[in-house]
Amino acid sequence: MVEPINxxxxxxxxxxxxxxxxxxxxxxxxxxYSGFNIIxxxxxxxxxxxxxxxxxxxxxxxxxxxxxxxIDGNVNRIETGYLSGTLRSKPFQEMxxxxxxxxxxxxxxxxxxxxxxxxxxxxxxxxxxxxGTDYLLEGTMNHTRSLKEDRRRDDGSIAPPYAxxxxxxxxxxxxxxxxxxxxVAIVHCQRADEEGNVQVWGPQADTKWxxxxxxxVIVTAEEIVxxxxxxTEPHFxxxxxxxxxxVIHEPWGSHPSxxxxxxxADKEWASLTGAGMTTWExxxxxxxxxxxxxxxxxxxxxxxxxxxxxxxxxxxxVKDTMVPEQPARYGWR
Amino acid sequence: xxxxxxxxxxxGESTIVGMGPPLLSAAxxxxxxxxxxxxxxxxxxxDWTPTSKDLPAPIGIADHSLTQGxxxxxxxxxxxxxxxxxxxxxxxxxxxxxxxRFGNLNTMLAGTFEDPIRRLPGTGGNADIGASAQRVIxxxxxxTRRFKERADFRTTxxxxxxxxxxxxxxLAPQGPNMCATNMxxxxxxxxxxxxxxxxxxxxxxLFPGIALEEVTAIVPWDLKVSPGLSYMDPPTVEELxxxxxxxxxxxxxxxxxx
Numbered sequence: 001m002v003e004p005i006n007x008x009x010x011x012x013x014x015x016x017x018x019x020x021x022x023x024x025x026x027x028x029x030x031x032x033y034s035g036f037n038i039i040x041x042x043x044x045x046x047x048x049x050x051x052x053x054x055x056x057x058x059x060x061x062x063x064x065x066x067x068x069x070x071i072d073g074n075v076n077r078i079e080t081g082y083l084s085g086t087l088r089s090k091p092f093q094e095m096x097x098x099x100x101x102x103x104x105x106x107x108x109x110x111x112x113x114x115x116x117x118x119x120x121x122x123x124x125x126x127x128x129x130x131x132g133t134d135y136l137l138e139g140t141m142n143h144t145r146s147l148k149e150d151r152r153r154d155d156g157s158i159a160p161p162y163a164x165x166x167x168x169x170x171x172x173x174x175x176x177x178x179x180x181x182x183x184v185a186i187v188h189c190q191r192a193d194e195e196g197n198v199q200v201w202g203p204q205a206d207t208k209w210x211x212x213x214x215x216x217v218i219v220t221a222e223e224i225v226x227x228x229x230x231x232t233e234p235h236f237x238x239x240x241x242x243x244x245x246x247v248i249h250e251p252w253g254s255h256p257s258x259x260x261x262x263x264x265a266d267k268e269w270a271s272l273t274g275a276g277m278t279t280w281e282x283x284x285x286x287x288x289x290x291x292x293x294x295x296x297x298x299x300x301x302x303x304x305x306x307x308x309x310x311x312x313x314x315x316x317x318v319k320d321t322m323v324p325e326q327p328a329r330y331g332w333r
Numbered sequence: 334x335x336x337x338x339x340x341x342x343x344x345g346e347s348t349i350v351g352m353g354p355p356l357l358s359a360a361x362x363x364x365x366x367x368x369x370x371x372x373x374x375x376x377x378x379x380d381w382t383p384t385s386k387d388l389p390a391p392i393g394i395a396d397h398s399l400t401q402g403x404x405x406x407x408x409x410x411x412x413x414x415x416x417x418x419x420x421x422x423x424x425x426x427x428x429x430x431x432x433x434r435f436g437n438l439n440t441m442l443a444g445t446f447e448d449p450i451r452r453l454p455g456t457g458g459n460a461d462i463g464a465s466a467q468r469v470i471x472x473x474x475x476x477t478r479r480f481k482e483r484a485d486f487r488t489t490x491x492x493x494x495x496x497x498x499x500x501x502x503x504l505a506p507q508g509p510n511m512c513a514t515n516m517x518x519x520x521x522x523x524x525x526x527x528x529x530x531x532x533x534x535x536x537x538x539l540f541p542g543i544a545l546e547e548v549t550a551i552v553p554w555d556l557k558v559s560p561g562l563s564y565m566d567p568p569t570v571e572e573l574x575x576x577x578x579x580x581x582x583x584x585x586x587x588x589x590x591x
């Protein structure tokens with residue numbers, strides 16, 4: 001008999017708190033997808049609070065929330081195409097140098113396709129990105145701080161990070177990349193319903209395949225809406241509810257990064273508070289005050305308002321939003 | 334450099350625009366001489382079409398403003414996959430930390446993996462785009478640490494080791510590629526996208542006031558110079574005004590650099 005993917009005593013609802021979701025679905029050593037476009041800092045902060053250790057972060061591009069998770073060893077391995085903003089952090093650079101953080105470099109496209117392969121149940125996928133480049137040198141994938149050990153197979157041998165083949169169909173050179181199947185995905189979205197139908201708009205980068213490929217998906221939503229809102233605009237749904245394990249209502253869930261149509265990234269505040277993890281001292285102070293020192297994301301936002309007033313936060317809100325000139329109209333008879 | 338890069342972008346072509354200064358150059362082209370260019374970035378927005386004269390150039394490839402007037406708000410599989418790898422990107426505008434004699438780009442690191450002088454963020458979509466775009470316009474300041482006989486790390490294939498390099502690697506022809514700097518404009522010596530010619534970088538145009546020797550003193554190999562070497566037209570008032578207006582907030586223009 002097939003196990004239900006997610007069965008809940010309350011019917012289909014997966015509404016819970018970030019604390020419950022992380023406790024239940026994030027384990028030490030997991031591979032975690034956190035993409036570069038819609039970052040759930042609410043879940044990032046909760047993972048740090050709960051002291052989850054040894055995660056491997058994968059995404060087309062990893063973002064400053066991964067830097068934040070690296071400081072206390074929540075993340076110690078990275079597989080990505082781009083370190084977006086993370087190298088502004090001296091501690092992060094230092095840990096990449098001394099091997100406390102291990103990594104392998106791919107590209108935006110190859111990681112996204114590897115997630116797609118994972119989502120589609122394929123063992124590997126093909127893309128020409130590495131052809132003619134130094135990605136094909138032995139030292140690129142198997143350097144001393146690489147994730148070589150993560151590729152160790154049951155028989156003790158090490159799986160290759162990619163494979164160059166002659167296509168059996170036309171004989172031309174082709175490059176294969178192994179599928180990625182993260183244990184858990186964390187993401188923030190504009191809106192979701194309590195079943196976990198996730199709606200996202202704006203540039204979506206690797207989001208869709210990050211969510212399809214991950215065993216468990218935890219979503220924080222700026223707004224929880226009724227099913228009727230979802231079903232009159234189903235084209236915004238990136239994954240359906242059955243694929244999602246937990247839904248959390250978190251206003252300002254992306255802060256200090258932005259959310260398309262809702263608020264801009266809070267760059268000024270990030271530099272004021274040390275959220276950029278630029279030095280060990282500022283990182284320590286930030287984590288202690290803003291993460292370990294708050295009990296959840298609502299508390300974090302409350303502290304922000306208390307410290308800086310509401311204006312600074314309100315000023316980030318997007319004022320000019322686009323509304324459909326002629327909304328799509330579905331019909332069937 | 335921003336303006337020299339913008340001038341290489343043609344009206345009506347489909348363009349994939351990379352991180353950094355290319356975002357400003359392509360915005361300038363769009364407002365200035367290429368209103369029908371398709372301005373696309375790898376995170377998914379296709380055909381950014383500013384609806385207001387006051388809209389600044391995007392700051393990043395996933396900038397929220399990229400959906401302004403866009404034809405499509407897709408994802409990476411749409412943009413880098415179908416659009417670029419599918420062969421539909423007629424041009425690409427890319428920044429890089431280094432470029433070499435054969436136009437290969439480096440966005441990975443200076444030094445080596447075991448002994449890095451400086452680690453950089455990595456390729457992003459640069460490698461993916463270099464593999465499949467029909468033509469690449471690269472852009473970076475002319476500096477000795479950036480112009481190398483061989484890039485410290487080749488993230489992005491240009492003509493690889495010379496004629497036939499792309500075909501041997503399994504890649505389609507590409508070109509005419511260009512490289513715009515803060516002192517001059519380079520082309521590459523191949524008429525057919527990398528099969529024949531030397532495929533080496535060629536000095537094509539100097540900025541007004543720059544001497545040939547200033548360029549050859551920085552480039553570490555025996556640089557080819559076009560027989561038709563000329564001076565580039567200086568920036569027009571319109572171009573300068575636009576570029577400053579588009580960089581509202583000073584996110585792209587770093588004083589003394591471009």
